[in-house]
Amino acid sequence: MKTELEKCLAGEPFYGGDPEIVKIAAKAKRLTRELNDTGYTDIEKKRGIMKQLFGSVGRRVHIDVDFHCEYGRHIFIGDRVIINMNCTFVDNNIIEIGNDVLIASNVQIYTATHSTRYVERMLPDDGGDDCEFCLTYAKPVKICDGAWLGGGVIVLPGVTIGRNSVVGAGSVVTRSIPDNCVAVGNPCRVIKNIDNREKPIPQ
Numbered sequence: 001m002k003t004e005l006e007k008c009l010a011g012e013p014f015y016g017g018d019p020e021i022v023k024i025a026a027k028a029k030r031l032t033r034e035l036n037d038t039g040y041t042d043i044e045k046k047r048g049i050m051k052q053l054f055g056s057v058g059r060r061v062h063i064d065v066d067f068h069c070e071y072g073r074h075i076f077i078g079d080r081v082i083i084n085m086n087c088t089f090v091d092n093n094i095i096e097i098g099n100d101v102l103i104a105s106n107v108q109i110y111t112a113t114h115s116t117r118y119v120e121r122m123l124p125d126d127g128g129d130d131c132e133f134c135l136t137y138a139k140p141v142k143i144c145d146g147a148w149l150g151g152g153v154i155v156l157p158g159v160t161i162g163r164n165s166v167v168g169a170g171s172v173v174t175r176s177i178p179d180n181c182v183a184v185g186n187p188c189r190v191i192k193n194i195d196n197r198e199k200p201i202p203q
Helices: 004-009 019-037 043-053
Strands: 061-063 075-077 081-083 088-090 095-097 108-110 135-138 141-143 181-184 189-193
Touching: 004 019, 004 135, 019 043, 043 061, 108 141
Parallel strands: 061 081, 075 095, 088 108, 095 141
Antiparallel strands: 181 189
């Protein structure tokens, strides 16, 4: 029988009040608080916290305040990544961020969602006092190398943002975006392609 965490990563409905999951989430909340409270220029301490918080973190990663996440350990960050102010990553499932990625302020990345059917979403009231009374399921999100997410972008579960692509400010990304394009809107759609081939330097 699968654990609730295994169900979570498999994209199956899971119970977030499971003791193993609660322990993981509590650790993430503590570490994100420490990260947000650390001095802006104390790069060494911030990096130490990020190594404890995330599944992996590459070189030259900058995360501004206030940053929030769900489990932390399901976030994998490449090299030379900027995550600007007030970003929220709901990493019930894997969030993979490639190299050379720019994530602007107020970006939200969600892996978690619920059934649209009430009977599949809400658990019977057991008379308890805990705050977990629904079932969640989660799909991974991938932000490929060289991508740039503009301010206030919302990325929904199961989405991949293609290599070198740009998502315009305020967009809601409901479907995957291909490589080398600009996409904007709600729902987000491709409006043009980008020629990212290297051009010879004029002599």
